[in-house]
Amino acid sequence: MNDDSGDALEHLKWVKSPALNQWNNRRLLEARQLIYETTGELYETKRLQMLPLDERFGMWVLSDGRKDYGILWAMKLNQQTARVLAFSVSIDLQGKGFGGQGWSTFAQTAKNLGIKRVQLEVRQDNDPAIQLYHRRGLRPRGYITGFYRGHDGWLMMGPLRVQPSSQ
Numbered sequence: 001m002n003d004d005s006g007d008a009l010e011h012l013k014w015v016k017s018p019a020l021n022q023w024n025n026r027r028l029l030e031a032r033q034l035i036y037e038t039t040g041e042l043y044e045t046k047r048l049q050m051l052p053l054d055e056r057f058g059m060w061v062l063s064d065g066r067k068d069y070g071i072l073w074a075m076k077l078n079q080q081t082a083r084v085l086a087f088s089v090s091i092d093l094q095g096k097g098f099g100g101q102g103w104s105t106f107a108q109t110a111k112n113l114g115i116k117r118v119q120l121e122v123r124q125d126n127d128p129a130i131q132l133y134h135r136r137g138l139r140p141r142g143y144i145t146g147f148y149r150g151h152d153g154w155l156m157m158g159p160l161r162v163q164p165s166s167q
């Protein structure tokens with residue numbers, strides 16, 4: 001696929017996916033690969049299938065109808081709080097606005113279902129993601145040592161916002 005072709009990009013949309021236990025092995029392996037390429041984190045597909053994703057607001061894929069180019073997975077922590085467990089856009093497609101679109105899609109849907117707050121963990125050296133979350137109102141609220149393979153991380157929390165602000 002030519003990532004820069006307008007046509008190819010136009011067909012990409014964030015859509016709700018079926019529950020992960022209904023995904024076939026190929027799709028799971030591709031999601032595992034996407035997570036690995038974008039974060040360096042390697043998960044067993046069986047472990048991915050056990051994630052307690054919320055069926056109404058927590059299972060999004062960036063798809064062209066055939067293949068997934070991004071994921072945004074979230075769970076419900078309590079009545080008003082969502083926790084984002086995975087957020088990745090394929091490397092070739094990063095920086096084109098798809099991540100922001102994914103966040104808005106997730107946030108609007110969760111908001112409509114009464115969710116008011118969101119939290120997540122992010123590696124402390126992941127400046128672009130920290131900035132993205134910051135512009136959406138999340139702030140570091142706790143420091144997690146050895147969060148992943150010796151890397152420290154921030155626990156970020158905040159109100160659930162659909163649109164970013166300039167700071």
Ligand SMILES: CC(C)(COP(=O)(O)OP(=O)(O)OC[C@H]1O[C@@H](n2cnc3c(N)ncnc32)[C@H](O)[C@@H]1OP(=O)(O)O)[C@@H](O)C(=O)NCCC(=O)NCCS
Pocket residue numbers: 038039087088089090093094095096097098099100101120121122123126128129131132135164
């Ligand atoms: C984080 C991620 C999902 C964002 O997706 P994306 O498609 O790149 O995001 P966008 O193109 O919508 O850009 C998001 C914001 O970052 C800004 N941005 C994009 N590329 C940037 C760059 N190279 N440097 C600085 N800012 C950048 C955009 O202007 C945009 O600003 P906004 O907050 O005002 O909307 C994606 O970059 C990714 O998969 N990263 C690796 C995995 C990861 O770190 N996930 C988060 C783990 S907690």
